[in-house]
Amino acid sequence: MIKNLVIVESPAKAKTIEKFLGKEFTVMSSYGHIRDLAKKDLGIEKEKGYKPKYIQSPDKKNVIKELRDASKTAEMVWLASDEDREGEAIAWHLFEVLKLDANKTKRIVFHEITPKAITNAIQNPREIDYNLVNAQQARRVLDRLVGFELSPLLWKKVKPSLSAGRVQSVAVRLLVEREREIIAFEPDSAFRITGDFQDSGSGKFELTAELNKRLKTSSQVTDFYESIKGQDFQVSSVQKKPGKKSPAAPFTTSTLQQEAARKFGFSVSQTMSLAQRLYEAGHITYMRTDSVNLSNDAIAAAESEIKKSYGENYHKARKYSTKAKGAQEAHEAIRPTYMQNHTVDAQNAEQKLYSLIWKRTIASQMSDAKLEKTTISIPVKNNSDFKFTAQGEVLLFDGFLKVYIESLDDDKKEDVAGLLPPLKEGDNLNLIQSNAIERYSNYPARYTEATLVKKLEELGIGRPSTYAPTISTIQKRNYVVKEDRPGKERTIQQISFKADQIKASKKVETYGSEKSKLFPTDVGMVVNDYLIEHFDKVMDYSFTANVEKEFDSIAEGQRQWSAMIDEFYKPFHQTVEFAEEHSERKSGERILGDDPESGKPVLVRIGKYGPIAQIGTAEDEEKPQFASLRRDQHIETITLEEALELFKLPRQLGEHNGKKVSVSIGRFGPYVRYDSLFASLKKEDDPYSINLERAIELIKEKQEADAKKLIKVFDEAEKIKVQNGKYGPYITHKRKNYRVPKSIDPKTLTYEQCMEIIEKGQKKGTKKKK
DNA sequence: CAGTGAGCGAGCTTCCGCTTGACTT
Numbered sequence: 132m133i134k135n136l137v138i139v140e141s142p143a144k145a146k147t148i149e150k151f152l153g154k155e156f157t158v159m160s161s162y163g164h165i166r167d168l169a170k171k172d173l174g175i176e177k178e179k180g181y182k183p184k185y186i187q188s189p190d191k192k193n194v195i196k197e198l199r200d201a202s203k204t205a206e207m208v209w210l211a212s213d214e215d216r217e218g219e220a221i222a223w224h225l226f227e228v229l230k231l232d233a234n235k236t237k238r239i240v241f242h243e244i245t246p247k248a249i250t251n252a253i254q255n256p257r258e259i260d261y262n263l264v265n266a267q268q269a270r271r272v273l274d275r276l277v278g279f280e281l282s283p284l285l286w287k288k289v290k291p292s293l294s295a296g297r298v299q300s301v302a303v304r305l306l307v308e309r310e311r312e313i314i315a316f317e318p319d320s321a322f323r324i325t326g327d328f329q330d331s332g333s334g335k336f337e338l339t340a341e342l343n344k345r346l347k348t349s350s351q352v353t354d355f356y357e358s359i360k361g362q363d364f365q366v367s368s369v370q371k372k373p374g375k376k377s378p379a380a381p382f383t384t385s386t387l388q389q390e391a392a393r394k395f396g397f398s399v400s401q402t403m404s405l406a407q408r409l410y411e412a413g414h415i416t417y418m419r420t421d422s423v424n425l426s427n428d429a430i431a432a433a434e435s436e437i438k439k440s441y442g443e444n445y446h447k448a449r450k451y452s453t454k455a456k457g458a459q460e461a462h463e464a465i466r467p468t469y470m471q472n473h474t475v476d477a478q479n480a481e482q483k484l485y486s487l488i489w490k491r492t493i494a495s496q497m498s499d500a501k502l503e504k505t506t507i508s509i510p511v512k513n514n515s516d517f518k519f520t521a522q523g524e525v526l527l528f529d530g531f532l533k534v535y536i537e538s539l540d541d542d543k544k545e546d547v548a549g550l551l552p553p554l555k556e557g558d559n560l561n562l563i564q565s566n567a568i569e570r571y572s573n574y575p576a577r578y579t580e581a582t583l584v585k586k587l588e589e590l591g592i593g594r595p596s597t598y599a600p601t602i603s604t605i606q607k608r609n610y611v612v613k614e615d616r617p618g619k620e621r622t623i624q625q626i627s628f629k630a631d632q633i634k635a636s637k638k639v640e641t642y643g644s645e646k647s648k649l650f651p652t653d654v655g656m657v658v659n660d661y662l663i664e665h666f667d668k669v670m671d672y673s674f675t676a677n678v679e680k681e682f683d684s685i686a687e688g689q690r691q692w693s694a695m696i697d698e699f700y701k702p703f704h705q706t707v708e709f710a711e712e713h714s715e716r717k718s719g720e721r722i723l724g725d726d727p728e729s730g731k732p733v734l735v736r737i738g739k740y741g742p743i744a745q746i747g748t749a750e751d752e753e754k755p756q757f758a759s760l761r762r763d764q765h766i767e768t769i770t771l772e773e774a775l776e777l778f779k780l781p782r783q784l785g786e787h788n789g790k791k792v793s794v795s796i797g798r799f800g801p802y803v804r805y806d807s808l809f810a811s812l813k814k815e816d817d818p819y820s821i822n823l824e825r826a827i828e829l830i831k832e833k834q835e836a837d838a839k840k841l842i843k844v845f846d847e848a849e850k851i852k853v854q855n856g857k858y859g860p861y862i863t864h865k866r867k868n869y870r871v872p873k874s875i876d877p878k879t880l881t882y883e884q885c886m887e888i889i890e891k892g893q894k895k896g897t898k899k900k901k
Numbered sequence: 902c903a904g905t906g907a908g909c910g911a912g913c914t915t916c917c918g919c920t921t922g923a924c925t926t
Contacts, residue, residue, distance in 0.1 A: 140920065163920025170915095190921090217919055271917075278916020285915085292914045299916085407921085419919090596918055604916095738906050749907070757906050781904095797903035809903050854926085861926060870925085 384595035456591030523551030610655030618644030
């Protein structure tokens, strides 16, 4: 018999709360939403006022059964899902699916997990807020309508299996537009001039200062140096200004993802799964949140920890307020559960993330850092337009910097100003030497996973629970790839000035190398252009913000949800129908020119399997020739010469043991083929110039590696192999893999045992498909 | 894993947001 049944969304939360509530209460979890729109067709009855067709989620069958059994015996059921739109809907779905009795059901909310907050919630129950539920239904129905009408249109007009949606399509748009800005960017260059000075009094102090203006051309630089020949310099002013730095707010999901990426290079999904484990172990509060708020208990705990560890003057109580658009603030900020734990006992990566969260939280309750900024000015006497300045910074009091410094994104990084020598106004200086170095302006920074999340949050698009999945979806659809790209080289000019001598020289610098950046693919670009051409309203960056306003007015009871949907859907559906009938297939085709050998046109477009180059057209008598574009080549930017180069592969290198050896470039880069064996080329090998000798070397290496992987083969059937893999030993059979159970030593496996494992695995496979 | 790229047509794909494990080669 259960007296009180409390239902929350997360099992870890259930465990914690149960401790606070005592014996009279049983706490269970719904594991998020328990039902959703039917997946078959639209799942919405458009003619009946957009009535949703809900289906119990298949993976929640057991959860629902357990909850139903428990709720039947309970005297009172407390629906304690989160205090936001989605949480309210979860409460309502529970009420409906579990067929609860209104007289024996109460709705409670709390947004911090403290005994006080929970007792308070129990004492102040309310009813299910149907306005809020309807706002959620409107959100859900709108997303389904957009996603399930646009995606099939793409299958027809571009390529099968593609997808479009309110969130993912705008994320791709951001990347495509940034990429085009970069392609169109024309760098500008100017000479940055620095001077190394020494005081002519004691000769003890040296300082490097920068000229206040950059000069466009080398002749302007030479003219400048000519004009200062033989000149002496003097400090005209030493200005000191007090400054301060304040700590950043505690972590939300998005800021945690950004900072973990900057400091440790974690991907957003990596950060989330580490945080999940810390949460389940009870080390941190909930990790999917848009709130920077700390509970009063947490603020007090931070205060006593700071005073104990660093002293009274390091503490300053602070309250932060959320700036993010559309924040729903159902939870606290992400913080340690126990402020006194500077570290926790966990795996290395988890420990790193915990420590980051601890530092950020503690720092947020610490005093400002105080500093003094100094600017030393050194005028050029015969030209009042020019002066050299040096800037320095001295830390007077470290404050929160004692524990934590927030990192900057690469494009915002600046030179760190250090300490300046104690020069004063009127001090005479000698110019020991000066250097003018040509500096190019940088193109706009490409997005990383984390900076994309930041941008989406600023636009109010997506939620803490969806940032990581969205990024993985747009990569899965091949709209976007995350990769490194090597830099390119360019020559820059340098001019030096020393002992009244002017010398010019040249230097090679690499620029534009990228690490773990998101690049839109050709498919991403073509899909994006198609969607913008026909559905500019949904693709607008403010579309989500606009509909959010409408959801809010539904939540406040001022608007009827199906009327709002109708107002959106009618014109939207018309544009879908129009595009269906009137728009052309989009292949992104671009004609590059004529093939000098055959005189046939050379073109690039998206083919069935991705971007391809093609010589000749389907109408020609001869079949056209095809070649896949390489990963770093794009329909929009490839040249005729580069395209023609692609047709030189595959190259026949000759024979080895009577079998042909050829080289080509595949999905995973350049490879050598020998019979049915494929061996990847090494970085230093070039597929266009590699010779047979080197190719055989690679083949032998690959054969050896394969032999090492192999644990066992059977005489009975060549097709079965026992091999060693990343996840332990496994059996291959007819191109499928089956894991060897841990209880069996793979070396002792018999043929019969293998067949048994394979049969078992196949059964599992067919079950899954249902 | 790495060959492909005509056209036909069956049957499939797809959204966002709330949650965890099961599973991966």
